Amino acid sequence: MxxxxxxxxxxxxxxxxxxxxxxxxxxxxxxxxxxxxxxxxxxxxxxxxxxxxxxxxxxxxxxxxxxxxxxxxxxxxxxxxxxxxxxxxxxxxxxxxxxxxxxxxxxxxxxxxxxxxxxxDRGYRAALSAAHTACHLAALALDAALASAWTKAAPTDALGNPAFDALAIQRSRIQPHRSTDTYRIGKSLRRKGFTPAALADPSAVAERVNDQLAGWLAAGGAVRIHRDDDSLSARRTWECELSTGHTNIPCGGTHIQDITELSDITTSLTTRDIDGGLELNMETVTTAT
Missing domain, CATH: 2.40.30.130 (Elongation Factor Tu (Ef-tu); domain 3)
Known part of the structure; x- marks a missing residue:
């Protein structure tokens, strides 16, 4: 054939x-x-x-x-x-x-x-789309929460914060209304200027992340996928109009149309020692309106 x-x-x-x-x-x-x-x-x-x-x-x-x-x-x-x-x-x-x-x-x-x-299956798609949008928002909020942990100038995200998520992410998994992101803090990240001591109290960092997320949800913001054409191979970018600025992240997934479609996003952070460094896991759970 x-x-x-x-x-x-x-x-x-x-x-x-x-x-x-x-x-x-x-x-x-x-x-x-x-x-x-x-x-x-x-x-x-x-x-x-x-x-x-x-x-x-x-x-x-x-x-x-x-x-x-x-x-x-x-x-x-x-x-x-x-x-x-x-x-x-x-x-x-x-x-x-x-x-x-x-x-x-x-x-x-x-x-x-x-x-x-x-x-x-529309219900399953909607649950994944909500989780994927919340995952991106949580990553941006984590960047902001860890902005003071850098001793050197680092590449920044679209909001101007050091791009911890992009530099440290190892894997991300989306499930209906939840996601898990795993980060590695090793020699490479330390050489770039990140201070692991900033994660000594993961619950305190999570609190800052959740405060930022609550502020964004209260203000709302349009979400869209920008792409050059309709082909599978075209580059696609997630864009969101947040109260703190316009942001974008390369992404091939599906998303909601406005963050007002989410009534809540909550993250929790845990760390564990690994060979040569530290592993950070961020669990994000969202509720759709």
Whole structure:
């Protein structure tokens, strides 16, 4: 079968939870599962390079019937070979590659050329979107709370605070209405001027983070995803109009449209000693209005 020659068009950055497209390719994975590639989709896949937000849940419907989408991953095509998920060896946007959303379906797969409708579980998407927006806000609030912990000039975030989150983040995981971010404070960060003693009392830092979050929520602020075009490989940026300024963070996930959609964001911080430094974990829980 001929593999797609252009990137998948994605509509989820604009909040879409349903779409209609054409089946371009079906790749068998096991006897029971196949990867279905459409020209257009509203279905958010797991990003291979930074798998913080899980795939949407939902269904794919064609004239042959409705199939559950059990997973969705980013894929890349090069020299006529399709690489899926963890087997994708390059980042999105790499020249010479075509990038696609692969919908993993269970059951008899659709036929190439068929029209296909994707329907996303709206409640699950909304819970992930709320958590992802809250995660970004918590990261910015953590930067602000630790601004005095630096002894040298450091790269800054969009609000002008030393970018602790960007410099120390190791992994981030989004779940419905909550997220977990893990940071490493080692030799590299200390050489950049960060003072680990600033985290001697994590609860005090969390209190400052939560105070900042409460102020932002009370003021409200529009949220949007900026992107140059509609292709999967296009660079996407989360932007938010906060009471303390305009901010942006590179992000391929989904989000709410205004922080007034959140009634509460609460973080908690814990630390533990690790080989060569300190690990900080930030748990963020949010409630939607």
């Amino acid at each position: 001929t593999l797609p020659a252009i990137d998948t068009i994605i509509t989820y950055p604009d909040g879409a939870t349903s779409s209609t497209g054409t089946v371009l390719h079906v790749e068998p994975i096991t006897d029971e599962r196949s990867a279905v590639i459409l020209d257009t989709t509203a279905f958010h896949p797991v990003d291979t390079a930074w798998p913080d937000q899980p795939a949407d849940r939902g269904t794919l419907t064609t004239s042959s019937g409705r199939l559950p989408i059990v997973d969705a991953v980013t894929g890349g095509i090069h020299d006529g070979i399709l690489h899926l998920g963890a087997d994708l060896p390059v980042r999105l946007g790499t020249n010479g590659w075509t990038f696609v959303v692969a919908h993993i379906v269970a059951g008899p797969p659709p036929v190439t050329g068929e029209a296909a409708r994707v329907d996303v």
